[in-house]
Amino acid sequence: MSALAMTIGAASAPVVASAQEAAAQAPGAPPLGWFKTCTKQDDSDLCVVQNVILAQNGQLITAVGLITIEGKVNRKILQVSVPTARLVPPGIVMQIDGGKGQKLDYTVCLPDKCTAEVPLTDPMIASLKKGGEVVFTSMNFRRAPNPIKVSLGGFTGAFDGPAISQSQLAESQRSLEEGMQKKAEEARKKLEEAQNAAKQGQ
16 A cells, blocks of 8 residues: 555544534534534645434444545545445445436445545536535445435535534534434333333233
């Protein structure tokens, strides 16, 4: 692996983690949807515009990251992560507003996700800014397509606007964890109520 590839891999590794931290509604926290984070990495500036869709149990459904590195290294990448148990050759197909699909080849599959990436171009950014929704379709191991729709509402503001702060990310992570605990508690109560109702109906 080249030094550049390793730099990109290291730079993009925290995308999903930080996106999960920010994927919650909280006072002063980024809203659910598109947001941007920026950090320094070696002699380069790394900015990621991202959107993460999680299941209620916190598991990843789809994570999208537009990664821009400027400075000693200059590179732009579109990176998409989906759950594991995917067929690798088909990759992930991206469609904006039902237009022509573009294939993104997988670069790595980890225990918790498979990630595909493609060079990020100015025409691609322009299409995302103009679009209403983007659909990412992967194939699961049963050879069934698994399309996930991601709204592009708020994308332009996140891409062109300022990055959120680390304190906002931390606040969002706390809020997300509290929200997950609350949902789990509500689900448990509903199950207990259903069981009690079933017993009374016997």
